[in-house]
Amino acid sequence: MNKYIKYSLVFIIISIIGITIYLFAVKSNNHSEMDHKNEIYTCSMHPQIIRDKPGSCPICGMNLVKKATEDQTVDNHSIDNVLKPTDNFIVGNYPTTTAKDTAISNEINLPGVVEYDPNSAVNIAAWISGRIEKMYVNFKFQKVAKGQKLFDLYSPELLTEQQNFIYLITNDSENKSIIKASKQKLLLYGMTQNQINALVSTKTVKPQITIYSPASGIIDGTQSMTSTSNSPMERTSTEVLSVKEGDYIKKSQVVFKLVNTDKVWGIFNINQGDNSLIKLNQSISITTELDGNNSFNAKINFVETQLNAIDKTNRIRVYLNNSVLKLPIGLRLEGKVKTNFLNGIWLSKESYVSIGDKKIVFLKVDGGFEAISIKTGIEMDDFVQVLDGITIKDKIAQKAHYLMDSESFIKTK
Numbered sequence: 001m002n003k004y005i006k007y008s009l010v011f012i013i014i015s016i017i018g019i020t021i022y023l024f025a026v027k028s029n030n031h032s033e034m035d036h037k038n039e040i041y042t043c044s045m046h047p048q049i050i051r052d053k054p055g056s057c058p059i060c061g062m063n064l065v066k067k068a069t070e071d072q073t074v075d076n077h078s079i080d081n082v083l084k085p086t087d088n089f090i091v092g093n094y095p096t097t098t099a100k101d102t103a104i105s106n107e108i109n110l111p112g113v114v115e116y117d118p119n120s121a122v123n124i125a126a127w128i129s130g131r132i133e134k135m136y137v138n139f140k141f142q143k144v145a146k147g148q149k150l151f152d153l154y155s156p157e158l159l160t161e162q163q164n165f166i167y168l169i170t171n172d173s174e175n176k177s178i179i180k181a182s183k184q185k186l187l188l189y190g191m192t193q194n195q196i197n198a199l200v201s202t203k204t205v206k207p208q209i210t211i212y213s214p215a216s217g218i219i220d221g222t223q224s225m226t227s228t229s230n231s232p233m234e235r236t237s238t239e240v241l242s243v244k245e246g247d248y249i250k251k252s253q254v255v256f257k258l259v260n261t262d263k264v265w266g267i268f269n270i271n272q273g274d275n276s277l278i279k280l281n282q283s284i285s286i287t288t289e290l291d292g293n294n295s296f297n298a299k300i301n302f303v304e305t306q307l308n309a310i311d312k313t314n315r316i317r318v319y320l321n322n323s324v325l326k327l328p329i330g331l332r333l334e335g336k337v338k339t340n341f342l343n344g345i346w347l348s349k350e351s352y353v354s355i356g357d358k359k360i361v362f363l364k365v366d367g368g369f370e371a372i373s374i375k376t377g378i379e380m381d382d383f384v385q386v387l388d389g390i391t392i393k394d395k396i397a398q399k400a401h402y403l404m405d406s407e408s409f410i411k412t413k
Helices: 002-038 156-171 176-188 193-202 272-277
Strands: 040-042 065-067 089-091 100-104 107-116 122-125 130-135 149-154 208-212 217-219 254-259 263-271 283-288 296-299 313-321 332-338 342-348 353-355 358-365 368-380 383-388
Touching (some): 107 313, 149 156, 156 193, 272 368, 296 313, 342 368
Antiparallel strands (some): 040 065, 100 342, 107 263, 122 254, 149 208, 217 254, 263 313, 283 332, 368 383
């Protein structure tokens, strides 16, 4: 009897061991199959791409990476970074660069135009009230020479003064002081010395006198009420001569504006961010649209502080001696200014992207790149000044636009 009990115990033990081995094998097999089923692959740039085996992304061509599911545990060397949000973390190995602490100089290109110098303009005003009998200039931008006839003026007041002068030199020739005062009055009313000499010799009054140009220049006329701009680039045909034959003019009324083309201004627009780089008496190289190969040098004479509300630029002014250059008014110019060296931390423009009010770089971290925001200053050539956000020790993606899928999907810390 003891023998049977002994054999039964041995059989039971062997059976238990066999069942245990069988169950362990089945469990291991099921676990392996489950792991295999849980393996999926996705694109780090396009997470909407899901595959159950390795391959390439049909959108960008990058190799698909393994992605963990909810049932799968992840170690430090697997795909932990892939699980991070794709809008602020990029998985990949891309070339990197760093910001440079150095001094940079740049050449700024400035568009410009030739304009009249208003300081050299001459206003031809009426010295006495009267009626314009005849006009010798009728068109804007008509060129006149010094001493050229402008218009004939009839003035009852001037006619009376001529009669008084003739009476004095005829009947009271010994009264030199009164005659001199009367002659001076005629001069102040616009009569020339030759006209007064003719009056003395003929002793005959003239009902009208001729007004001559006091200087050479271009007749610019006076602006109509509908014109508000002094710029030759913005003038319209509504600007006409304000007077014509038969018009009455009042004393001190401006009849013509005579502009001088021997002295002109070169007006250049400069972006507001570059305004601090431009200094008075700084050298500027200028070319014209008529001859882009040859240039001439000048000095910056004035930097305007008022911001143009239309194009958000400032203007600089260069005084040009046009008696030699012979530049037509309204000619487009291009100025080049070499800036002084400026110290700072500089970053290549291709290493950041702009998303509206933010500048984004991708900082190198373990396993990928992290999107962060930086504060920038002025731009020089292919570089931008970094004011805050990164240091010269930080490694960032060399070409930032390669790491972004869409600007709207980027979030920064």
